[in-house]
Amino acid sequence: MLRQEQNEVLSGTGPGTPMGEVFRRFWIPALLSEELPAPDCAPVRVRLLGEDLVAFRDSTGKVGLVDEACPHRGASLFFGRNEDCGLRCTYHGWKFDRDGQCVDMPNEPPDTQFKEKVTIKAYPTVEQGGAVWTYMGPEEHEPQMPAMEWSLVPEEHRFLAKIEVDCNYAQAMEGDIDSSHTAFLHGRVGEDSVDRGSANKTRKERLRRFSFIDRAPKFFLIDTDYGFMAAARRYGGDEHYYWRITQWLFPAFSITPREAGSVLQCNMRIPIDDHRHMFYRTQYRPQKPLxxxxxxxxRHGGNIFPQTVPGTYRPVQTLENDFLIDRSLQRSGTYSGIKGIPTQDQSVTVSMGPIVDRSKERLATSDAAIIHSRRLLLKQAQEVQKNGQLSVPGGGDPYFVRGVGLLVDRDTPFDVGAAEAMDANNPWHEDVAWAQVEPVGVDE
Ligand code: FES
Ligand SMILES: [Fe+2]
Structure with missing residues (x-):
């Protein structure tokens, strides 16, 4: 539970708000690179942390991200002409380069010096991993780009998409680190009692069955330079525990636990404004192409990505159509009656309302990771207010980690037993030593 004021701090990311300042101290995805397919292509609108911006790829191929409103008299630069290394307002022809400098003012006398004095708000951008990232904070506090593995693998090893979700970033992000919901929301009816035969199951599938056998995991949390590890411990046979370790990374990223060799997943919850966020999800294989x-x-929507309305980033299944819930499926098929994992997630997080009222919650032990993420974010909000800077690095190599699901000897601390697996410098395939422990006790 949070007090009303704390809830407002956690959820509010507009300009000048404490959490808004925290988000502005990190590099965050602003849009997909593919939205700007070529130099001088059409600009796109970007609403980010409550600010209305326009992105454009200039003639050199670099991306500018500027205020949507022209500083002359406020016309939208979305309608601008993207030409000759700048974006030109169609109202009176003023033109701005990607650094925000006015470089032409054709409706003023040719000898005017005024244009040198006119600038438009412009944020720096970097393209990495198929996303255009931006940093919206003070120059002197710019951190390194986060070295997340998905953003550094070759393009064919990765798929990145974005989906607009109608709720605050925080409640959706909390779902990403909430290990105990998986057996319910994403389960199938009777999953814990049927289909126990092991003969046709892969090792990975047999491991995952532990999640359905032990539906009340115990949580262990360890702080790191990038955020924290949220480790859910479940029964894993008589000699082992089955650990699912989610990486939570500032400000709102998480790497889902996966078994050796599986396609990995990273989720990023980037506020559009306080009532909506852009959900960036990537699936990636470190050593092999997808x-x-x-x-x-x-690309077409299924279990991992929702189907979207063509030409938009809006999902087809929304609260307005009850996420196309199928009550007969709910009785005998999936636990939720809703198709697709991200849509199942949205059905619960969006149904809480645009900003969930955390003063009314009844949190339990299974909410440990969620409580911790709030604590860390609120602490950084305080740090930025008090000292003008974060007390975490905010990017760089610490972000080069993996989320893992594995068996660890009962006597070994999880962070020791999983150290090799979590380090993204190591190989990621089914033959690695830490993946050789056979799941036993799962099929009885
Ligand atoms: S409003 Fe943009 S040039 Fe006048
Ligand atoms: Fe989920």
């Missing part, structure tokens, strides 16, 4: 079948499924 297959054509995988990419086809991701």
């Amino acid at each position: 297959t054509d079948e995988e990419v086809y499924e991701y």
Whole structure:
């Protein structure tokens, strides 16, 4: 539970708000690179942390991200002409380069010095991993780019998409680190009692069955330079525990636990404004390209990515159509009656309302990771207010980690037993030593 004032701090990311200042101290995705396919292509609107901006790719191929409103008299630069290394307002022809400098003012006398004095708000950008990232904070506090593995693998090893979600970033992000909901929301009816035969199951599938056998995991949290590890411990046979370790990274990123060799996943919850966020999800394989079948499924919507309305980033299933819930499916098929994992997630987080009232919650032990993420974010909000800076690095190599699901000897601390697995410098395939422990006790 949070007090009303704390809840407001956690959820509010507009300019000048404490959490808004925290988000502005990190590099965050602003849009997908593919939205700006070529130099001088059409500009796109970007609403980010409550600010209305326009992104454009200039003639050199670099991306500018500027205020949407022209500083002359406020016309939208979305309608601007993207030409010859700048974005030109169609009202009176003023033109701005990607650094925000006015470089032409054709409706003023040619000898005017005024244009040198006119600038438009412009944020720096970097393209990495198929996303255009931006940093919206003070120059002197700019951190390194986060070295997240997905953003550094070759393009064919990764699929990145974004989906607009109608709720505050924080409640959706809390779902990403909430290990105990998986067996329910994403489960199937009777999952804990049927289909126990092991003969046709892969090792990974057998491991995952532990999540359905032990539905009340115990949580262990360890702070790190990037955020924290949220480790959920479950029964894993007589000699081991089955650990699912989610990486939570500032300001609102998480890396989902996966078994050795599986396609990895990173989720990023970037506020559009306080009532909506852009959900960036990436699926990636460190050492091998994704297959054509995988990419086809991701692109067209299925279990991992929701189907979107063509030409938009809006999902087809929304609260307005009750996420297309199917009550007969709910009785005998999936636990939720809703198709697709991210849509199942949205059905619960969006249904809380645009900003959930955390003063009314009844939190339990399974909410430990969620409580901790709030604590860390609120602490950074305080640090920035008090000292003008974060007390965490905010990017760089610490972000080069993986989320993992594995068996660890009962006597070994999870962070020791999983150290090799979590380090993204190590190989990621089914033959690695830490993945050789056979799941036993899962099939009885
Ligand atoms: S409003 Fe943009 S040039 Fe006048
Ligand atoms: Fe979920």
